[in-house]
Amino acid sequence: MLGTEIKVGLLTGCRDGQYAFGLVGAMISKGLRLDIIGSDEIDSPDLHANPQLNFLNFGGSQKQNAGLARKALRILKYYARLIPYAAAAEPRIFHILWNYKLEYFDRTLLMLYYKLCGKKIVLTLHNVNAGKRDSNDSLLNRLTLSFQYRLADHFFVHTNKMKRELVEDFRVPERAVAVIPYGINNAVPNTELTNVEARQRLGIPNGQNAILFFGNLGPYKGVEFLVAAFQRILTRNANCLLIIAGKPRGGCEKYIAEIQEAINSFGIQEQVRLRIEYIPDDEVEMYFKAADVLVLPYKHIFQSGILFLAYSFGLPVIATDVGSFREDIIEGKTGFLCRPADPVDLAEAIETYFASDLHKGLDNRRQEIRDYANARHSWDKVSDLTLSAYADLLKGAQPEKIRIAVQVSAPEKNTEQRVVRPHADNLQTEKRT
8 A cells, every 4th residue: 555655744734624634534544654733623532543643732722812922832832842843753745734823934944944854845725825815915925935835845736726826926837736626524523413403403494595604704705795695685585594604814803893784784684693703513514404505705715615515515505706616516506606796696696596496406406416526525536646746756756856946926916707697507615714
């Protein structure tokens, strides 16, 4: 078995346990041995019971309500443990899923240190340049990203569009970049809870159309357009409920306040349920099983893990035509698409869905959606591609030596095209984190 010959250090950045669990589970099934660098958020009894895994809890508690001094201390402790580990670690490959808290340090000095320690570096990029997505890009951000990308040996991205951006904006060799699917979330519990029971727990009356937004809240998510679209829908169909569930991203307090103000100004408070906080894993299925549809009104994204989380519960998705949603949403079969930043078109897409055969026959269509997602986004497929890249690196198959030259392109203008939505659609994926 190929994996038995390889040991890898998996650096999780102490977050996104759902992605890490899926990847780890698939990799150990192929015989791979792993050092997992994580925190309490990533820790699990399963990670200590398998002799192939060595879990190193360098991050400890990552609770956000800790004081500033405590947060600073745990960051220092993390790096104080990581740096000597890297020098003595057995794995020749370090696979970075996320950087830790000091992004610029991780991208530059820490990357250089790993290379001096003789490590081959693999990066999984969930975003090529999150600063561009969040409209806060800067020269320093692009310089440090370029530095990290110049030092890495291999890259995993989730879409061809991400690969193009990485190659064109950061001059990364095409042959160093592999496109791998975003694995289906298998960390969130999926019990025998039924749709009827889930709706009862959330107090949703039978026959009411439940529209769900789920995930971290930030300006690029476009929730304000969903609120405006929902207000428009209510003028024609009052038998609808909008659920917005998820925690705010850091520094987004003003954005959340603006959403709440819009709900109040539209006078739709009675038809909107807000749960603006982190949703524990054991409560996630309740929302996805109670809902009739998930809506992702994003202004910008590459791919979203939330989309595939919905698919894992057989829930259709209505999404804006940004990023790679069109590649993953089959119109009329797994969901519908609409134009970004257009509440009128979003309202029409939602109304089209509720009038469609997809919604009318949803009980019978859920398994089809699950099967579609599992066929395209299985962790088995992800692990095969990942192991192959590891083996090539250890054989010295990396095509060219990485130079520490820094090339930076200016941020691109948003070139998203307005789409005329035919009445048949397509779907996509994003991260809960």
